[in-house]
Amino acid sequence: MDKISIRGLEVFANHGVFKEENVLGQKFIVNAELVCDTRIAGKEDNLEKSVNYAEVCNLITKVMRNNTFKLIEAAAENIAEKILLEYDLIREVTITLKKPWAPIMMSVDTVEVSITRKWHRAYIALGSNMGDSKGHLDGAVKELDADKCCRVKKVSEFIVTEPVGGVEQDDFLNGCLELETLYTPYELLDFLHKIEQAHNRERIVHWGPRTLDLDIILYDDVVMYEDDLIIPHIEMENREFVLKPLCEIAPYIKNPVNGKSIKQLLSEIQK
Incomplete structure (x- = not known):
């Protein structure tokens, strides 16, 4: 990926913990590094x-001047999020804000802070076997896509x-x-749980029936093992009901733990 850099953008704004900073204001200096494809x-x-880096400078200036932040x-x-939401071409942004x-x-x-934020790619498994299962799955897709x-x-x-x-329970729609x-x-994960709760998901019986089940299967090339979140999903390689629909949309994406593609994993459990 290519980079467009903005250095030393000066903005007078009213940010700070102290009241005087909010009232009197002070100078801030912003650097922005925008990761995007500029070949075409x-x-x-x-x-x-x-x-258009002039537009980006105006956006940064508006965020700084139209808000009052303590930190x-x-x-x-806020600057990073606004840029990523505004410009589809920008995949990653690094903001350095100097005071x-x-x-x-x-x-x-x-004194300065520097952060890097980006669009991540995740794969989510959906399942339901209670009530209007298709309605629950369609609803989850819409609610995810509606979130900014x-x-x-x-x-x-x-x-x-x-x-x-x-x-013993009804068949699932996955x-x-x-x-x-x-x-x-x-x-x-928190957002997925909120969507589940909106569909009256109850966690009563382990492996039991549910109105809606949303699981993170993969997230970039992240490998993490925590008590409440394991990525890649710990059971993905054993679940044909996950691998089969996942193979439909991403057959060659790889499990970062063993380097095997989804297509390969599916063929192994179907033997």
């Missing part, structure tokens, strides 16, 4: 195929599968979707 713009010499961390987060007049009663050149920090890119066909785990998101894994 460069080959065609066409601004419409690139990112420069909050200002940086040269920081009231710390010591001689320093500047999520973009549903692909959705598999829904398939009917037999339940696993030994609990599917998978590909998602771009600004959420961290835990933020995404």
Whole structure:
């Protein structure tokens, strides 16, 4: 990916913990590094195929001037999010926000914070075997796509599968979707739980029936093992009802733990 850099943008704004900072204001300096593909713009010499850095400077200035944040961390987060939501071409952004007049009663050149934020790619498994199962799955897809920090890119066909785990219950309707998101894994997990709760999901019987089940299967190339979140999903390689719809939309995406593609994993359990 290519990069467009904005350095030393000066903005007078009213951010800070102290009341005087909010009232009197002070100078801030912003650097922005925008990761995007500029090849077509460069080959065609066409601004419409690139990112207009003058517009980005105006956006940064508006965020800084139209808000009052206690922390420069909050200002940086808001700038990064606004840029990523505004410009589809930008995949990643690094914001460095400097506060040269920081009231710390010591001689320093500047105090600054630097953050990097990006669009992440996640794969979500969907399942339901209570009530209007298709309605629950369709609703979850719409609710994910309606959230400003999520973009549903692909959705598999829904398939009917037999339940696993030994609990007597109705067959499931299962599917998978590909998602771009600004959420961290835990933020995404929390959002999925909220959608489940909106569909009256109850966690009473382990492996039991449910109105809606949403699981993070993959998230970029992240490998994490926590008590409440394991990525890649710990059971994905044993679940044909996950691998089959996932293979439909992403056959060659790989499990970062063993390097095997979804297509390969599916063929192994179907032998």
